[in-house]
Amino acid sequence: xxxxxxxxxxxSESTALSTTLANNFVFGRIGIxxxxxxxxxxxxxxxxxxLSEPLGLALPARSLAWAEKNLPELDxxxxxxxxxxxxxxxxxxxxxxxxxxxxxxxxxxxxxEAKREVYNFLDILSPADVRGxxxxxxxxxxxxxxxxxxxxxxxxxxxxVTGAKDRENPQAMDELARLTGAEPVDWGFKTECCGAAHxxxxxxxxxxxxxxILENARACGADVILTACPMCQLNLEMxxxxxxxxxxxxxxxxxxxxxxxxxxxxxxxxxxxxxSITELLALSMGAGSxxxxxxxxxxxxxxxxxxxxxxxxxxxxxx
Amino acid sequence: xxxxxxxxxxxxxNISSVVDVYKVAEAAAQMPGVSYxxxxxxxxxxPGQQMILDAIKEHGLNRIVIAACSPRMHETTFRKMLKKSKxxxxxxxxxxxxxxxxxxxxxxxxxxxxxxxxxxxxxAKVAKNEPLKSSLIPITKKALVVGGGIAGIQAALDIxxxxxxxxxxxxxxxxxGRMVMLDKTFPTLDCSAxxxxxxxxxxxxxxxxxxxxxxxxxxxxxxxxxxxxxxxxKAKYVNQDICTGCGICEDKCPKKVTSEFNxxxxxxxxxxxxxxxxxxxxxxxxxxxxxxxQNGKCGICAKVCPVxxxxxxxxxxxxxxxxxxxxxxxxxxxxxxxxxMYDEYGxxxxxxxxxxxxxxxxxxxSGPTEGHIQRPSDGKEPKTVVIVKCVGxxxxxxxxxxxxxxxxxxxxxxxxxxxDKIHGxxxxxxxxDVRTPGKNYEEFxxxxxxxxxxxxxxxxxxxxxxxxxxxxxxxxxxxxxxVRVKADLVVLETAMExxxxxxxxxxxxxxxxxxxxxxxxxxxxxxxxxxxxGGVFLAGAxxxxxxxxxxxxxxxxxxxxxxxxxxxxEMETSPMxxxxxxxxxxxxxxxxxxxxxxxxxxxxxxxREGRFTNAERVIAKVNAGLCQGCGAxxxxxxxxxxxxxxxxxxxxxxxxxxxxx
Numbered sequence: 001x002x003x004x005x006x007x008x009x010x011x012s013e014s015t016a017l018s019t020t021l022a023n024n025f026v027f028g029r030i031g032i033x034x035x036x037x038x039x040x041x042x043x044x045x046x047x048x049x050x051l052s053e054p055l056g057l058a059l060p061a062r063s064l065a066w067a068e069k070n071l072p073e074l075d076x077x078x079x080x081x082x083x084x085x086x087x088x089x090x091x092x093x094x095x096x097x098x099x100x101x102x103x104x105x106x107x108x109x110x111x112x113e114a115k116r117e118v119y120n121f122l123d124i125l126s127p128a129d130v131r132g133x134x135x136x137x138x139x140x141x142x143x144x145x146x147x148x149x150x151x152x153x154x155x156x157x158x159x160x161v162t163g164a165k166d167r168e169n170p171q172a173m174d175e176l177a178r179l180t181g182a183e184p185v186d187w188g189f190k191t192e193c194c195g196a197a198h199x200x201x202x203x204x205x206x207x208x209x210x211x212x213i214l215e216n217a218r219a220c221g222a223d224v225i226l227t228a229c230p231m232c233q234l235n236l237e238m239x240x241x242x243x244x245x246x247x248x249x250x251x252x253x254x255x256x257x258x259x260x261x262x263x264x265x266x267x268x269x270x271x272x273x274x275x276s277i278t279e280l281l282a283l284s285m286g287a288g289s290x291x292x293x294x295x296x297x298x299x300x301x302x303x304x305x306x307x308x309x310x311x312x313x314x315x316x317x318x319x
Numbered sequence: 320x321x322x323x324x325x326x327x328x329x330x331x332x333n334i335s336s337v338v339d340v341y342k343v344a345e346a347a348a349q350m351p352g353v354s355y356x357x358x359x360x361x362x363x364x365x366p367g368q369q370m371i372l373d374a375i376k377e378h379g380l381n382r383i384v385i386a387a388c389s390p391r392m393h394e395t396t397f398r399k400m401l402k403k404s405k406x407x408x409x410x411x412x413x414x415x416x417x418x419x420x421x422x423x424x425x426x427x428x429x430x431x432x433x434x435x436x437x438x439x440x441x442x443a444k445v446a447k448n449e450p451l452k453s454s455l456i457p458i459t460k461k462a463l464v465v466g467g468g469i470a471g472i473q474a475a476l477d478i479x480x481x482x483x484x485x486x487x488x489x490x491x492x493x494x495x496g497r498m499v500m501l502d503k504t505f506p507t508l509d510c511s512a513x514x515x516x517x518x519x520x521x522x523x524x525x526x527x528x529x530x531x532x533x534x535x536x537x538x539x540x541x542x543x544x545x546x547x548x549x550x551x552x553k554a555k556y557v558n559q560d561i562c563t564g565c566g567i568c569e570d571k572c573p574k575k576v577t578s579e580f581n582x583x584x585x586x587x588x589x590x591x592x593x594x595x596x597x598x599x600x601x602x603x604x605x606x607x608x609x610x611x612x613q614n615g616k617c618g619i620c621a622k623v624c625p626v627x628x629x630x631x632x633x634x635x636x637x638x639x640x641x642x643x644x645x646x647x648x649x650x651x652x653x654x655x656x657x658x659x660m661y662d663e664y665g666x667x668x669x670x671x672x673x674x675x676x677x678x679x680x681x682x683x684x685s686g687p688t689e690g691h692i693q694r695p696s697d698g699k700e701p702k703t704v705v706i707v708k709c710v711g712x713x714x715x716x717x718x719x720x721x722x723x724x725x726x727x728x729x730x731x732x733x734x735x736x737x738x739d740k741i742h743g744x745x746x747x748x749x750x751x752d753v754r755t756p757g758k759n760y761e762e763f764x765x766x767x768x769x770x771x772x773x774x775x776x777x778x779x780x781x782x783x784x785x786x787x788x789x790x791x792x793x794x795x796x797x798x799x800x801x802v803r804v805k806a807d808l809v810v811l812e813t814a815m816e817x818x819x820x821x822x823x824x825x826x827x828x829x830x831x832x833x834x835x836x837x838x839x840x841x842x843x844x845x846x847x848x849x850x851x852x853g854g855v856f857l858a859g860a861x862x863x864x865x866x867x868x869x870x871x872x873x874x875x876x877x878x879x880x881x882x883x884x885x886x887x888x889e890m891e892t893s894p895m896x897x898x899x900x901x902x903x904x905x906x907x908x909x910x911x912x913x914x915x916x917x918x919x920x921x922x923x924x925x926x927r928e929g930r931f932t933n934a935e936r937v938i939a940k941v942n943a944g945l946c947q948g949c950g951a952x953x954x955x956x957x958x959x960x961x962x963x964x965x966x967x968x969x970x971x972x973x974x975x976x977x978x979x980x
Contacts, residue, residue: 168662186668188783188790208801212792219786 004124005067005116006034007087009080009230010042016079016230018293022282023079023121025292029285030133032124035074037067045082045231046197057100058107060090065112075117077124079278081229082197084120085154085161091118092161120155121278122172122228134179139286140309141181147280148185148222149173150213152232153193167191173277177226180284181310187220189213196235210235211243218272224304225274236274237298244270273301280304321446322354324380325438326371328362328387330417337421339431343386346435350442354378363393368400375404382406382448384441386414386434407450409894409965414441436978443977447970451894456944458544458890459644462881463488465536465824466649468496469867470859470874472518474647477878479527483885486641487522488531488550490820493597494519496651500580500676502683502690504867505732506763512596512685519598533603537638539827542918542944543854544890546643554634556604556612557590562629564600566592568620576608578687582677584695585687590620595685604630645854645881648838649874650824652815652860655711660718664710664782664811670696671789672782672809674710675729682736692740694808701807704737705791706730706748707779711814713751719814719835725866726812727754731764733810734772746772747804749779749793757868775802782809815864828855829916829945837863848877851947852916856880895965896946897953899939901926903960906937910952910961918945919952 012020027034040063042048049056064087067076078084094101094114105112124130151173156164164170168191174184194213195206214236217225227233247270274297282292283305294301325347329335340358348356355378359367362385374380383406385397390413398408416434424430460483464475467489475487487494498504499519501511522528531552538549557568572588580593589609592602610617611632621630654674658667665672671694673681684690694701708730711718727750734746753774755761768774779793788805795802817836825832830850831839838861841849848856858874859865865873884890901924911919919939928934939961941952950963962968 166662169666186784188781188785192781216783216785220784221786 001031001033002124002130003033003035003074004077004119005071005074006036007040007043007063007067007076007078007083008036009078009083011080011230011234015234016276018296019079019230019233019276019279021292022276022279022287025282025287026134026278026285029137030130032130034077035071037063037076038070039066043083043086045080045086049086054103054107056086057090057093057104060087061094061104061112062108062110063087064090064114064118065108065110068112068115069110072115075119077119077121079121079229080231081120081152081154082231084118084229087118089161090114120228122151122155122176125176125277126172131175131179134176134281134285137285138179138281140284142280142284142304143181143308143310145180145182145304145307146185146221146223147177147182148187148217148220148225149177149190149277150194150217150225150227150232150236151190152227152229153191155228156191173226173228176277177280180280182224182226182280185217185220185222187216187222189216194232194235196231199235199239207239207242210239211246214240214243214272222272223307224280224301225272226277226280227274228277230276233274233276234298240271240299271299273297273299273303275301275304321352321382322378322380323350323352323382323384323442323445324371324374324378325350325353325356325384325386325442326362326367326374327356327358327416327434327438328367328385329358329360330362330388330421331360334387334417334421334434337424337426337430338416338434340434342431343416343434343438347384347386347438347442350439352382352446353442355380362387363396368397371397371400372404375406380406382410382445384412384414384438384445386416386438386441388417389413389415389419407452409451410445410448412441412445412448414438439980440974440977444970444974447967447973448965451964453891453894454943455889456542456544456892458885458887459546459642460484460885461486461641461643462645462647462885463546463548463641463643464647464649466496466651466859466861467491467494467522467530467532468649468651468859468870469498469515469518470651470861470870471496471647471649472515472522473871473874474649474858474878474881475528476518476521476525477875478881478885479525481878481882481886482527483882484527484529486529486531486550486643488534488536490533490535490553491593492533492555492591492603493593493599494522494530494532495593495596495598497676498867499594499596500582500683501679502686503732503736505728506757506759508732508735510684512683516596516598519596523598530599532599536824536827539829541642542942543852544644544884545944546646546854547640548643548646549638549640552637552639554606554636556606556609556631556634557602558626558629558631559599559601561626562601563626564592564602565625566602567623567625568630569602571619571623573617573619574608574610576605581680581687582674584677584680604632645856645884646828647856647858647874647877647881648825648828648830648850648861649858649877650821650838650861651818652864653818655718655814655816657710657718657811657813660711661811663780664707664809669782669784669789669809670694671701671807672811675726675733675810675812678733678810682733682740690740692737692808699807700741701737702741702743703745703747703804703806704734704808704810705779705789705804705806706733706746706810706812707791708748708750708812709778709814710811714814719816721814721835721864722754723813723815723864724754725815725864727752728757728760728763728866730810730812731755731767731772733812735763735767735770738767738770738772747791747806748772748774749777749791750774751776751778757866775804777802815860817861821861825850828852830855830857831915837861848873848880853944853947854884892943893948895948895963896943897941897948897950897961898964899941900960900962901938903958904938905958905960906939907957908937908939909955909957910939913951913955914946915949915951916945916947918942918947 044059091114195209344356344358401408414437537551540547574589575586578587606612680686712723777794777796856877858877859870
């Protein structure tokens, strides 16, 4: 049994409900035990560090310090890229800078030495032995499902902090998706920012960010976008109706976003389903869509399910 | 008894506006051993020097201290001056009261005090100085030029025209380098091949030039005027003396490999000339890919060759030594492997994202498409082309920190060529800055913009496929907006970096390289074509990114230096080199690896040791030709057996003592 100290993050029990159900299903099947950090608090993502650096470091440090004291032999994992970025950065800063550590310890009134690592789900699902366990649990493989793996910016960047090697064209999620029979497409926006953090305060700048991701995935032939972050997930799903409206406007000559004279063609269908990588794995491991509460998605995922699964003989040949 | 003369220079007002030079001269006159002290407005000027020479005669001076600018500036001037007097030119000390005092301190008492201290130190040292004599070494009147690009070609021709023998060594099967790969040259748009191939032919026909292609430097021994270079001639498997260059073997060779010269846009046979106008115009067999040499099956070229015994599969690499008096390194550059640095540009996954040199082959009349611009993926003529500058250059995080200098201009040239050749084409050039410092460069850039090239100020952040074609996304920093351009072809103007193997070669000659791997010049401004190693010069892009005019100018400059050296029969060496006191040397060898010029070797000598009249022991020896007088060995020597003449340990300590008097 592999064990990790688990930092769920605020989205886990609200907007990322279906993803959390899938996480529980997948980790249960492959024997990874997530021990929830007791009394964990908001990681401060998106706003705390922009207002006050000490606050931005102290919020994650409080939860990390609890894990360090009470689960000293466990590394920390979180399923949200925003949480990951904050936790990882706090770890990094405390290790690098003695004065930052002193400051943080004073604020949280507890010792914190950043002894253990912080990981995201892609990190812990990627090692060869874990992949082997996943493969053992997979009972059905998707047929003709083209997937655009979207890593999001914060799972990768900044590379000095995350230590990510493939920063522009990462492969970890593509390889996991392949296990389910999905075919990852080669596309351009794997690590581009979706603008989730600033959709409310800087809409004019951030709306196009998510839109270009969705449209490129579609243009490159994807049937589904896979995510590794509930923030990306929410953002990519919630904006789709608005973009569809906007595209209609643009067709009538009201274009405002594209500059120079280059216009991307409107996609054939108006929406594209977005699933988290663990949801895809769970489906492939046999979980039903009802059990995973896939009905809570803003964009219907029926497109994915209707693709169907390979028959056994074929899957043996294909994989 | 030393009779020291101290001469304090005003340097116009450079020194005198900060330091009270009169006071310095007064104080100097009181120092021990000083018989005369004076000041003057410009000591280095003709009247200034005459004043010193007069004082020497009048006061019978035998040692001189000059308080003026840095010794790097005028020490040689004053040494030359002393040759006119009876004083040995090494009984001279310079007190640097300009760079180390007047230029770095505010005017006042303290600056003057510091000047007096500096003079006191120089006076103390000069009293301990000893006369030194330079020695003469003979010079081998032959030059080696390593690298047969335009720099090496130009340098070889200039030296040969001056009447000296030259060996031009090139590791490829033909000379020509990067320049023959290019289509047209900015800013005049004359055809690159038309101006470089005649020079290549001149090289092969010149009676003073021996051309060695497919050859490498294996080892180097010796020093300025007397290098012995081991040359490795790679086996060509084609007898160059009897081959007629008919080309039948190339046509019939069944093995096809990717052509390096055409940047992968076409294939070449295993027996090949680099390009049709190659010099020498005779093929070689690439042993890595030849079927006969790899697995002994084929032999077609030998069968079809009309000259009997021309093709020899048994040929071997040959190594031999040759002596040279001077060497020019002209190893050139290559373009960076951008794929490894820029995943966001597709890292080579998109065939229609190419580098500038590939574009040159694409647009070249003798290239694989005969000059028709056709994109690699489907051979279609591109209508919209994006040119991205500074890919790998000016990017300390991912690429190189420096500017590659030529790209701004050839980007403009590429834009011009596209607009010229493709009717209705559109060209977008993403740039950080446009740098056009060269004769007629700005005018060329201006014309390109008038031709219709659209310059977008900003970097491309991502090149991706939208399912139909390529899209370049970047920021237009003048509009302060993100822009996207749908492109049929993207040309990345990538950074230059030192050529493959240039580092090892530089090491063989003992020359050093800068942080980016370029060969280090002896002085960035005043000795730009020399390396720190005497007799080893450099030309062209091996020193740093350069365009063709600069490369040719530098090559001629290096050639002039070589000609100057080879015109002498013997040369004077600096006597300020390391000297070993054999009686103190224990032969520990600590100095040997420290010497950056490999001037120190360990030798066994026989000498009288107490009652043994013929005892053997090991001592260190300094090669006077190689030693550059850096002094690193004197610090390493445990027994204090090594002294740098002119900077003996005792002399330096006297100087330090003087500071506290």
